[in-house]
Amino acid sequence: MADFFADVPEPIRFEGLDSDNPLAYKVYDADRLVSEKRMEDHLRIAVCYWHSFAWPGNDVFGEGTFDRPWLANPDSLDAARMKMDAAFEFFTKLGTPFFCFHDRDIAPDGATFGESASNLSTMVDYAGEKMEAAGVRLLWGTANLFSHPRYAAGAATNPDPEVFAYAAAQVKHMLEATKKLGGANYVLWGGREGYETMLNTDLRREADQLARFLTLVAEHKHTIGFDGTLLIEPKPQEPTKHQYDYDSQSVHGFLDRYGLADEYKVNIEVNHATLAGHSFHHEVVYAIANGIFGSVDANRGDYQNDWDTDQFPNSVDELSLALYEILRGGGLGTGGFNFDTKLRRQSMSRTDLFHGHIGGIDTLARALLVAELLVSDGTLAGMVTERYAGWDGEFGKRVMGRATLASLAEMVESGEIDPRPVSGGQEAAENTVNRAIWSVS
Ligand code: XLS
Ligand code: NI
Numbered sequence: 001m002a003d004f005f006a007d008v009p010e011p012i013r014f015e016g017l018d019s020d021n022p023l024a025y026k027v028y029d030a031d032r033l034v035s036e037k038r039m040e041d042h043l044r045i046a047v048c049y050w051h052s053f054a055w056p057g058n059d060v061f062g063e064g065t066f067d068r069p070w071l072a073n074p075d076s077l078d079a080a081r082m083k084m085d086a087a088f089e090f091f092t093k094l095g096t097p098f099f100c101f102h103d104r105d106i107a108p109d110g111a112t113f114g115e116s117a118s119n120l121s122t123m124v125d126y127a128g129e130k131m132e133a134a135g136v137r138l139l140w141g142t143a144n145l146f147s148h149p150r151y152a153a154g155a156a157t158n159p160d161p162e163v164f165a166y167a168a169a170q171v172k173h174m175l176e177a178t179k180k181l182g183g184a185n186y187v188l189w190g191g192r193e194g195y196e197t198m199l200n201t202d203l204r205r206e207a208d209q210l211a212r213f214l215t216l217v218a219e220h221k222h223t224i225g226f227d228g229t230l231l232i233e234p235k236p237q238e239p240t241k242h243q244y245d246y247d248s249q250s251v252h253g254f255l256d257r258y259g260l261a262d263e264y265k266v267n268i269e270v271n272h273a274t275l276a277g278h279s280f281h282h283e284v285v286y287a288i289a290n291g292i293f294g295s296v297d298a299n300r301g302d303y304q305n306d307w308d309t310d311q312f313p314n315s316v317d318e319l320s321l322a323l324y325e326i327l328r329g330g331g332l333g334t335g336g337f338n339f340d341t342k343l344r345r346q347s348m349s350r351t352d353l354f355h356g357h358i359g360g361i362d363t364l365a366r367a368l369l370v371a372e373l374l375v376s377d378g379t380l381a382g383m384v385t386e387r388y389a390g391w392d393g394e395f396g397k398r399v400m401g402r403a404t405l406a407s408l409a410e411m412v413e414s415g416e417i418d419p420r421p422v423s424g425g426q427e428a429a430e431n432t433v434n435r436a437i438w439s440v441s
């Protein structure tokens, strides 16, 4: 094991709530059974490569602040290996089962496409060895189709079809790399698939281009026999003013319109949900209800501003509601919780990366326990069943079946139907959630 994180000599262990060791899990106990399944298998936690190892901690006003020595030589394969050694040391010490990466996170861009592809292939082989040795798996791979200047006007939605082709080549290679490493999913986040101004944009054409791109990706997935799930990651804006994959509902409508709904699911990011003006809970419920729930990018925004700040999750309240839906919906399937999280720029010590992940993972673990309690207690589900009971009765079935506007009017006119408003019981439902949050142990 490399010793980049020498200040954390031992793997992080579960020590329980009584422990005051900041480098120990207080709630996350990988082997603890929750509804007969290990916590680790419920949560399927992944560390993301880009924010933790490929980002220097810069922002638009200032340079990098983090201690990431490999970033001094961005073109060197030796530096890429040094970065990967540190990343796997981190995964192993954190004890999490998965990671996620973009092609450009692990392998430097070359002077030609061929050189970039060869760098990727070298680093994919190296990753394969490290994964084998560490017992760490790939939750998903993805191609970076947003950083290089060629993608400034989009990848699939670029006005230039040659840029579309370049992006297609990049995804082909990265999809194959993901398959080679046994990835459980492949993600497409449309970072610049949107517009800056309508004045220079042909919106209708760009939608067709995006659908064509997604069709080609799905075709290639079947051609090579990749059995992971294809995921689209919705986000409403940033970096572009408007992104086409705005939220789960827009993505769902788009997939339906182009006949792609059987090929793609969504990777929901907490901070993207709130940027879209939704709650994370809403996004998860929408996706599950419409059969497109795939995976989660765990993080949180700063609720005072409107950026994608990608902070580490720390709200049990927020995550419990989503986990409740995920548990009731049958779990994560091939998905997981990818920590798409960034340290704050002032968190300059190497150990800060552990503190961020440990806190976020404990928060998720606690939310899982709350969710299990809410499911087994059944009060919330019972309230919903009772609220809609009329639709399961004879009259409700008739409305959904053979009723006409005239036959319904007749029943109302005759006085046979005369509904009375009833309580929605929101406060009682909220109290049920809080009781579960306060009582889990
Ligand atoms: C950016 C996205 C990105 C994707 C992967 O906002 O969250 O990190 O998860 O391209
Ligand atoms: Ni993300």
Ligand code: NI
Residues within 6 Å of the ligand: 269, 271, 272, 308, 310, 340
């Ligand atoms: Ni994001």
